[in-house]
Amino acid sequence: MQASHLMIYTPMISSRTTAEDLHGLYSVTLSLHATDSSDDRALMADFQRLLESTLDGHVNASGDAPGGDSKILAADDFMIRRNVTQAEHEVNEKKRISGKQRQRENKQMGEQADKRERRQADKQRQDKQTGEKASRQEREDKQTRGREGKQMGERRQADARKRRQADKREKASRREEEKASRREREGKQMRRWQEEEQNERGKRPSMRKAQTIENAGYKKNTEPNPK
Numbered sequence: 001m002q003a004s005h006l007m008i009y010t011p012m013i014s015s016r017t018t019a020e021d022l023h024g025l026y027s028v029t030l031s032l033h034a035t036d037s038s039d040d041r042a043l044m045a046d047f048q049r050l051l052e053s054t055l056d057g058h059v060n061a062s063g064d065a066p067g068g069d070s071k072i073l074a075a076d077d078f079m080i081r082r083n084v085t086q087a088e089h090e091v092n093e094k095k096r097i098s099g100k101q102r103q104r105e106n107k108q109m110g111e112q113a114d115k116r117e118r119r120q121a122d123k124q125r126q127d128k129q130t131g132e133k134a135s136r137q138e139r140e141d142k143q144t145r146g147r148e149g150k151q152m153g154e155r156r157q158a159d160a161r162k163r164r165q166a167d168k169r170e171k172a173s174r175r176e177e178e179k180a181s182r183r184e185r186e187g188k189q190m191r192r193w194q195e196e197e198q199n200e201r202g203k204r205p206s207m208r209k210a211q212t213i214e215n216a217g218y219k220k221n222t223e224p225n226p227k
Helices: 019-023 038-054 085-222
Strands: 070-073 080-083
Touching: none
Parallel strands: none
Antiparallel strands: 070 080
């Protein structure tokens, strides 16, 4: 006797198969290699009851669907029909929900990627601005130091010019003072000489007279006595 078996695709149906499992099916393939043996008939009947109870009455004993769209599931020795409207609706709803969820996730991932790119761009821009600011500050500091050094050099040169001019003025003042002092000494000397010369001129007549008298007396005294 050829062995009988049931083969169900996606998922496998067993005594532990739930309605949620069957509602997710798109196709159920029943392959029954049956003989006239009572075991095979009992197996087919057990499967029919399992399918009925699991699908909550969507498939009856004759294989007819209570209503709605139906799909024929081929088998070697018998045909059954199952209503797939609810199952497809639930699957489509799950697909729709999962699709929306994937869209939301993709959108969130895209937004997060955009945020990361914006943050990276902002950081690069900030780094660039910081570098430019540092370079600009360095140039400004260098220019400031150059200006300050130039101004300091100019102030030193101006101070040196002022000192030289002050020294010149001081030397010129000293020379003028020396000239004035020399002129004053020379004037005093000249006046003294003039006074002496005037005094000399004023004294000469009396001196000559006195000398004459003195000479006369000398002669008188030196003449021999006539006696």
